[in-house]
Amino acid sequence: MSAVYDIHTHDFPEVPRTSIVQLTPASYCLYPDHVYSVGLHPWDIEDDWRVQMAKVAVIAMHPHVLAIGEAGLDKKKSPVPMDVQKAVFREHVKLSEMLHKPLIVHCVKAVDELLAIRREMGIKHPWVLHGYRGGPEQAEQLRKQGIYVSLGLEYNTDTLLDMPFKYLLLESDTHGDVNVLYKLVSEDMEANEQSVRSLVAKNILAFLKSHYEPSFE
Template sequence: MLFDTHVHLNVEQFDEDVEEVIERAKKAGVEWMNVIGFDRPTIRRAIELAETYEFIYATVGWHPVDAIDMTEEDLRWIEELASHPKVIALGEMGLDYHWDKSPADIQKEVFRKQIRLAQKVNLPIVIHDREAHEDVVAVLQEEQAEKTGGIMHCFGGDAEMAAKCLEMNFYISFGGPVTFKNAKLPKEVAAGVPMDRILIETDCPFLAPHPYRGKRNEPSYVTLIADKIAELKGMEPEAFYARTTANARRLFRLEDK
């Protein structure tokens, strides 16, 4: 019983075989998936998938790399979609200083607008942070993001940053990098995150876990991530699966659904 909290089954890498990918995930024990839309085409596809499969939910928002493209009309559309019964969060939003398509000031403006929208519609947020740790934390603090809480997606910060995010009502989610042989930091951080605030994800088709590193990732591989963190915490895998699934369902308010 696993919940992959961050998948991109809505991108072109899955155009040819998404049904088979979903079936493999179900056979691997993945009971629920959260498809993340991050621009107009992927948001539309995320909604389509959520409407097609009972066990798939959608998150809608605007990626920081493309922040320069987001219009006020896009923001209004996201607000409309927030009331869809299968939309469980807003995002992924945040800051990405690895790519230079969108200037940092525009990224921050779009990030702040989406946090404020999430507070308005009362949904948690999914945070993308790449090479922008300090600024991401600062924006979250300044915008009082603890009012919504959410997920630090594919967390890449250190234990100190994790503690700040936990204080702000965020869950810490880990993906494929925690399985990489040379990835010391994510293992250390994952081992220290409280069990009631940890989540797992694949971020497929990206960041496939060992031994599939460099290949297309898919939701069935989330078991490899879960097993590694369970090992780090000295837990039985099944117990870890149950706890992380309960965490996700609590965050997304699915406990009664």
């Protein structure tokens, strides 16, 4: 597989297969040059979410779909009741485990609920919490429980500098060009941009492969 530098984006990258492009249940065309994740975002859950999830499941089986998500819990911006959000999220967790594809999580003000679901379902494989803006302590707490964080443009510099190299994951999300983020991160780390790119690509690959290896936790 070619190097992936952007673990989560809603835009197609200039160079195919360098970013994991987010698909929704309404996506009907997978351009074969690209690689993807697919999920039902908590903002987009509708009354017929079982039908939406059936579509997610079909798309998720495609070999170019490398991850499940983004999916998760949002107490702030989603109008959907929390019990429905949880039910939909559990379906994504099951898909991730069944298809051996890691999960990209969207979580706003619901970390306790997220961890509870992880425990209740007995999940050992790592997940990634995308667009993490919190501090280093919470990032470490999450990491200890198998949830990595990926940083976007609004990252907390202390979190970046505190993070062990092997966990550094970056994403452009809806903010366009990921190279802008690499520039900022390299400056903050006082590191060579090319070596940061290689590091993140290696970490993303390891994360994607993590579901194929036995968990010893």
